[in-house]
Amino acid sequence: MAVVTRTVAEDEAGMRLDRWFKVHYPDLSFGHLQKLVRTGQVRVDGGRVKTSSRVEPGQSVRIPPLGLEEPEAAAAPAKGARSGEAGKDGARAASAETGATPSATPPAKPRASKDPAVRKLEEDRAFIKSITLFEDKDVMVLNKPFGLAVQGGSGTYRHVDGLLEALKDRDGQKPRLVHRIDKDTSGCLLIAKSRLAASVLAKSFRSREARKVYWAVVPGVPKPRQGRISTYLARDEDEEKMRVARHGEDEASHAITYYAVVDQAAQKMSWLSLKPVTGRTHQLRAHLAHIHHPILGDPKYFDIENWELPGGLQNRLHLLARRLVIPHPRGNGVIDVSAPLPQHMAQTFAVLGFDASQYDPILEAPEG
Incomplete structure (x- = not known):
C-alpha cells in the first residue's frame, strides 16, 4: 500500500x-x-x-503504508433492503419494560433463501429489528446485547456496524453509528439513518446536549453516596485499558463522571446511577475502579483481591446504558429511550432485592 490521501466526509465532523x-x-x-x-x-x-485531534469535513488525511489489506469495497445493497418506520411528527419517547430480556434474543427466522448471502442479510435485518427500541425515518435506538461489539477489529467479525450493512438503501447508504459503547455493556445505542441526522446528532454529543444515564452494580457502598469523579485518563501501555493520568501527560484527556447510590444490599453491593459528562474510552469502568468500587464482572478493571462472587450472580459486566435523551435531529422535540436490564443484571437485581420499576433514572440521576 502506497501513501494515500483521504478526505474527511461531512458526517465525520468532529x-x-x-x-x-x-x-x-x-x-x-x-x-x-x-x-x-x-x-x-x-x-x-x-x-x-495527535490521536486525540478532531477532524473536520474537507480536511485531507495523509495515510502512510499501514501493512494492512485494502478495505473491501462496500457490498451492493440487498434488493428491497429497507428499515421500517415508526412514530409520527417528531420523536416519541420509547421505553422498554424494566423486565429482563435475554442478551441476544433470537429473532423470528426469516423466509429461507437459496442464496446464502441474501439469507444472511435477511437474518441480520431480522436481528436488528428484534433489538430496536425506537425508530423513525431519521434515527434508530438499539438495545445492544451484552457481548456484541459495536465496531469490528482484530478477531471481531460480528458487530453492529457490520449488521447495519443489511439496512443499506437503494443508493448504497447504510445507517451510521453516532457513538459507541463497550462490547460487554448492554443498552441504548443511537444510530443515524442519514448523513444529516449523523452530523446533527454528533454535534449534540460534542456540545453535551445528549443526556446519558448508566446503571451499574458494584461491591461495597461508595462514600459519599453521591459524588463527582474528575481525573485525567490515558491509555495504558498494554493498550488494553485506561489508567488515571496526570494533567499534561501525553494523550491524557480530562474525564468527569457523576454518580449516585440508588440502593444497596447491606454494605456488600450497591446499585449506582452514573452520568458521564465526558465520553472517554472505558471512562465509567476506570473511574469506578479508581474510587475502589469496580463494576461487578469487569474483566479489565475489577481488582479487589480475594473477593468472591456471591452465589446466584453471573460474572459478567454489570453495566447498562439505561437511558438516552437527545434533541431530535430535525428539531421535533426529543428522543427519550430506556433499555431493559439484560438477563444477567436482572438476575442480580432479583437476588439482591433491587426494584428497577420504582426508579426513574433521569429524575433521580446526579446532575452534571
Missing part, C-alpha cells in the same frame, strides 16, 4: 483521529497508529496531529 482510523482501518492497532502519528507519518492538511 470525529477524533483515532476513531476516524478505527472506522476506515479497523485492523490497525492503536499502538501502531500512535507510532505513525508520533513520527509525523500521519498528517492532516499537511500538519502534525
Whole structure:
C-alpha cells in the first residue's frame, strides 16, 4: 500500500483521529497508529496531529503504508433492503419494560433463501429489528446485547456496524453509528439513518446536549453516596485499558463522571446511577475502579483481591446504558429511550432485592 490521501466526509465532523482510523482501518492497532502519528507519518492538511485531534469535513488525511489489506469495497445493497418506520411528527419517547430480556434474543427466522448471502442479510435485518427500541425515518435506538461489539477489529467479525450493512438503501447508504459503547455493556445505542441526522446528532454529543444515564452494580457502598469523579485518563501501555493520568501527560484527556447510590444490599453491593459528562474510552469502568468500587464482572478493571462472587450472580459486566435523551435531529422535540436490564443484571437485581420499576433514572440521576 502506497501513501494515500483521504478526505474527511461531512458526517465525520468532529470525529477524533483515532476513531476516524478505527472506522476506515479497523485492523490497525492503536499502538501502531500512535507510532505513525508520533513520527509525523500521519498528517492532516499537511500538519502534525495527535490521536486525540478532531477532524473536520474537507480536511485531507495523509495515510502512510499501514501493512494492512485494502478495505473491501462496500457490498451492493440487498434488493428491497429497507428499515421500517415508526412514530409520527417528531420523536416519541420509547421505553422498554424494566423486565429482563435475554442478551441476544433470537429473532423470528426469516423466509429461507437459496442464496446464502441474501439469507444472511435477511437474518441480520431480522436481528436488528428484534433489538430496536425506537425508530423513525431519521434515527434508530438499539438495545445492544451484552457481548456484541459495536465496531469490528482484530478477531471481531460480528458487530453492529457490520449488521447495519443489511439496512443499506437503494443508493448504497447504510445507517451510521453516532457513538459507541463497550462490547460487554448492554443498552441504548443511537444510530443515524442519514448523513444529516449523523452530523446533527454528533454535534449534540460534542456540545453535551445528549443526556446519558448508566446503571451499574458494584461491591461495597461508595462514600459519599453521591459524588463527582474528575481525573485525567490515558491509555495504558498494554493498550488494553485506561489508567488515571496526570494533567499534561501525553494523550491524557480530562474525564468527569457523576454518580449516585440508588440502593444497596447491606454494605456488600450497591446499585449506582452514573452520568458521564465526558465520553472517554472505558471512562465509567476506570473511574469506578479508581474510587475502589469496580463494576461487578469487569474483566479489565475489577481488582479487589480475594473477593468472591456471591452465589446466584453471573460474572459478567454489570453495566447498562439505561437511558438516552437527545434533541431530535430535525428539531421535533426529543428522543427519550430506556433499555431493559439484560438477563444477567436482572438476575442480580432479583437476588439482591433491587426494584428497577420504582426508579426513574433521569429524575433521580446526579446532575452534571
